[in-house]
Amino acid sequence: MHSIPGRDRSNHGLPARITPAVSGVPSVVESLRIHSGPRVPFSVEFNPPRDAAGEARLWRTVRQFERMHPAFVSMTYGAGGSTKDRTARITGQLAQQTTLLPVAHLTAVGHSIAELRALVGSYADCGIRNMLVLRGDPPGDPLGEWQRHPDGVEYAEQLVRIVRDLGDFNVGVASFPQGHHHSPDLDTDAAFLAAKLRAGADYSITQMFFEVDHYLRLRDRVAATDAEQGAKPIIPELMPITSLRTIARAEELSGRALPASIMRRLRAAAGTGPEENRAAVRAAGIEIATEMAQQLIDEGAPCLHFITLNFAKATNEVLTNLGYEVTAAPLSA
Numbered sequence: 326m327h328s329i330p331g332r333d334r335s336n337h338g339l340p341a342r343i344t345p346a347v348s349g350v351p352s353v354v355e356s357l358r359i360h361s362g363p364r365v366p367f368s369v370e371f372n373p374p375r376d377a378a379g380e381a382r383l384w385r386t387v388r389q390f391e392r393m394h395p396a397f398v399s400m401t402y403g404a405g406g407s408t409k410d411r412t413a414r415i416t417g418q419l420a421q422q423t424t425l426l427p428v429a430h431l432t433a434v435g436h437s438i439a440e441l442r443a444l445v446g447s448y449a450d451c452g453i454r455n456m457l458v459l460r461g462d463p464p465g466d467p468l469g470e471w472q473r474h475p476d477g478v479e480y481a482e483q484l485v486r487i488v489r490d491l492g493d494f495n496v497g498v499a500s501f502p503q504g505h506h507h508s509p510d511l512d513t514d515a516a517f518l519a520a521k522l523r524a525g526a527d528y529s530i531t532q533m534f535f536e537v538d539h540y541l542r543l544r545d546r547v548a549a550t551d552a553e554q555g556a557k558p559i560i561p562e563l564m565p566i567t568s569l570r571t572i573a574r575a576e577e578l579s580g581r582a583l584p585a586s587i588m589r590r591l592r593a594a595a596g597t598g599p600e601e602n603r604a605a606v607r608a609a610g611i612e613i614a615t616e617m618a619q620q621l622i623d624e625g626a627p628c629l630h631f632i633t634l635n636f637a638k639a640t641n642e643v644l645t646n647l648g649y650e651v652t653a654a655p656l657s658a
């Protein structure tokens with residue numbers, strides 16, 4: 326679907342400079358502009374499927390999202406690169422076989438700089454220009470101590486520079502409304518984010534959160550730290566809760582316990598019977614996500630980025646509640 330880049334194979338077989346990077350592929354920031362209109366653009370996150378059945382389901386979801394026209398779709402990278410080959414293949418297929426704009430998550434965990442450069446080169450070969458550049462979570466325990474690869478990078482900021490030096494890639498980074506769990510304080514955390522943006526990132530996507538105020542304060546802090554970097558899009562990440570089981574996943578991804586007010590609503594919906602009232606919990610979760618999304622729209626968020634867990638239905642319901650004209654075709658849960 327997109328043109329394949331030419332590659333300079335000097336530097337002992339590693340791509341020294343990938344030129345032209347990936348012509349004709351819009352950057353995320355350009356795509357946000359293209360998708361801006363009466364409605365704030367939205368985008369979605371997929372996860373690498375674990376097996377063939379998961380992959381088949383993902384492709385059904387991908388086709389459903391093609392009809393909903395997200396500004397971009399991002400594909401996470403398993404902790405420690407555990408699903409590396411499948412992830413790279415599917416992300417490439419998203420670029421080559423769909424109408425969607427894929428963003429590849431690139432993480433430094435367990436990789437030397439040479440491997441990271443080769444990975445960027447292989448993504449570029451598939452027509453991928455957009456990368457979300459991350460340090461990555463330690464495998465096994467996302468909150469555990471970070472171990473740098475002996476020939477790798479210490480911070481995402483370094484990887485941003487490496488990717489930018491390789492060619493005309495569009496780079497996003499992670500941001501943390503409540504601060505990264507290893508940051509000493511919120512202001513230092515904002516200063517590190519500003520440094521990543523100064524290193525060449527064009528936007529950030531936040532960690533998932535459940536209090537819009539945290540997002541707004543992050544925006545304020547980055548603007549106060551560096552007004553130029555603060556003007557770059559900070560894309561909020563949302564996850565509609567669809568069952569009590571997804572709460573654990575939400576807490577893992579947000580790195581925090583859910584706020585008590587949200588837990589109260591979900592537990593009230595679940596009821597006191599031996600079985601959770603799944604329909605009511607799902608309705609409450611969709612309602613909470615819709616309220617947050619509306620607040621974010623009112624506050625001028627540049628895009629709404631949805632964690633989908635590889636299903637389209639919940640995102641579709643939230644967008645429909647917000648008045649987006651997205652397809653009403655049958656969707657998987």
Ligand code: FAD
Nearest residue numbers: 401402430459460461462480481499505507508517531532
């Ligand atoms: P960094 O920016 O390097 O920050 C790591 C820590 O170092 C922070 O505490 C920061 O404050 C500190 N720091 C930064 N710069 C400096 C400096 N110069 N000096 C001292 N300290 C510094 N993980 C995955 O494994 N795969 C994924 O696909 C993935 N996708 C994600 C998507 C989003 C939107 C987000 C928000 C997170 C994602 N993560 C993913 C999780 C992320 O990799 C972890 O949160 C990781 O611990 C931090 O990554 P980072 O890129 O922010 O790291």
